[in-house]
Amino acid sequence: MSEFEFITRITKRLSRTANERRDARGEVAEKAPPDFVDIGPGDDAAVVRAPGGRVVATSDLLIEGRHFRRDWSGPYDVGRKAAAQNLADVVAMGARPTALLIGFGVPLETEPEWAERLYDGLRDECDLVGAAVAGGDVVRAPMVILAVTALGDLAGRAPLLRSGARPGDVVAVRGRLGFAAAAVGLLSRGRDAPAVLLDAHRRPRPPYAAGEEAARLGATALIDVSDGLVQDLGHIAAASGVSIDIDAAALPIAAELGAEGRTFVLTGGDDHAFAGTFPRETALPQTWRAIGHVVAGEGVTIDGRPHGLTGWDHFRQ
Template sequence: MDEQVPATIGELGEFALIERLTARLPQGPRIALGPGDDAAVIAAPDGRVVATTDLLVEGRHFRRDWSGPYEVGCKAAAQNLADVAAMGARPTAVLLGLAAPPGTDLEWVLRVVDGLRDECARAGASVAGGDVVRAPQITLAVTALGDLGGGRPLTRAGARPGDVVAVCGRLGFASAGLEVLAAGGDGPAELVEAHRRPRPFYEAGPQARELGATALVDVSDGLVQDLGHIAAASGVRIDLDGAALPVPEVLGPDGLRHVLTGGEDHAFAGTFPPGTALPGAWTVVGGVSAAAGDGPAVTVDGRPCAAAGWDHFRS
């Protein structure tokens, strides 16, 4: 009788699953010791490690009827790697915690890890280890690490009056793509693809630091909301120039709303000293001024922006 090939992770078992996963994960030069021991060992030439973590919960952050497993893995990596880059660092390693019901399709899990691995490779990082556990709902917990290469970290607290505000990367595409999917999927394919698989320009973080950026943030929850974090941390006000904001026609009649409030494209928004020669990937969209008492932290053409961004406990 032919031996039955496991179809689910429950049929395969925990340790055989770990073996199958780690076999798909080549290790880069920054990984001194990869999967297989109690913990990984990752080189930290700078002597400091940039670290961040995010959760993706099925039904909240992804739907299997909207996104394939490879795309889910890419997205899980991208949203963490972008946070590392937003500190001006280069990503080095990612750790994955996977919780799933035992009946989860084995091939689905393998493809998630493939996506995670390939997106890490885009950023120059490796998947160095992780954990798997049984749970009633699929959840991915991803931790990303990075190296500053001897430079200063870019925080949200350095913006100064007189600075210019610039963005790098697409804005509003993922948000518009989400609305297309929610409406049945009849819309521009590039918007749907942007929601399923963001494509951050990871080099933007180290580049911004080298250009002398005073503050930087990953636009994950909406441009207005994330620039609001810079304004609050820096004690300044930020005014956006509506005419300078990149609003391509493909975003539709609500394009400006998507640009201002849509997250998950993982573009980068930063502040730079006046006169900074920014390369073509960056677009100046506003300026920084002194805080205006109890006024709004971020305005558009001098007026408050009523639209908000993403809030996990309110949205």
């Protein structure tokens, strides 16, 4: 199969989002471009609307064996997750995702069907937020490689940075914590993981509404929890020149996480919850859970004490 045949085949998987709207029976109801993609795959570059006059852009490089395992996750879930983690980064800036670009490295022996299911996953995750795969590149590679770039629009708002937290702010999270890490903890010891954990590992469900909601609520900082809560709050603390104190009793530690639940919640990434800081007087809706507060100083403490926990280092692990 040549490059062009392969690209044609996987590009077709994107057409539901890129070119068609389907009715409830799956029939093509209308041909319409997605909201933001003016020029999709097939030219020298894509053209994506940026109505706010600025574009939010982020990219991740995912390598088989390091960031995903084909024996732990099927292609559809790899696609969903690869899209999710980049869409979540756009949302963490307070923006609405508009498009993905996908660089896809394909081993010679890869079945076209495997690639098609991967692109189905990318497309379906994009559909959750009204974004679409707008372009990319397909090359031969020694292992599966996914280079995902996500774009987003701020609708004229200021971005929610890591650097805006101020002493007195409330720290709150929205989304699940520790589920994916608990699954990996079990799988890497060769043990079965309960379905709820396995699902969380294979297909994170970032609460995508969190970004625009946090912006509306007046958040002073926002981050996607991908390296672990303590480490990611540490990024906010460092960027803002403040300290963050976590209230251990307020942490959402789900029973499903088992005996090590507290550690998974504090150090596990990959659930793509969002952590933000809000002015003290903010009336937080129930979707957000207050777990601590911002104080003068530096670093992250738990109940006022040093935590001694280490987070995720993509180089060492």
